[in-house]
Amino acid sequence: ALSGALDYVRAHLDTPLRLPDLAARAGLSVFQLDRRIRDLFGLSAGQYVTRARIEHACNRLRRSDLPI
Numbered sequence: 001a002l003s004g005a006l007d008y009v010r011a012h013l014d015t016p017l018r019l020p021d022l023a024a025r026a027g028l029s030v031f032q033l034d035r036r037i038r039d040l041f042g043l044s045a046g047q048y049v050t051r052a053r054i055e056h057a058c059n060r061l062r063r064s065d066l067p068i
Helices: 002-011 019-026 030-041 045-062
Strands: none
Touching: 002 019, 002 030, 002 045, 019 030, 019 045, 030 045
């Protein structure tokens, strides 16, 4: 269930992502979602989303000749 929520985050980085919605998608409470993400990645759920967005932006900059 958690992997589905994480896949959803990676597929929707350009949209607003609310933790209650992600938790519901995983069938967890917000606290449980946060705890599981912390256990896996050492980041809070919010930090995980931010890091995923930053990594995605970095990859797009590396692969593009477009100006920032």
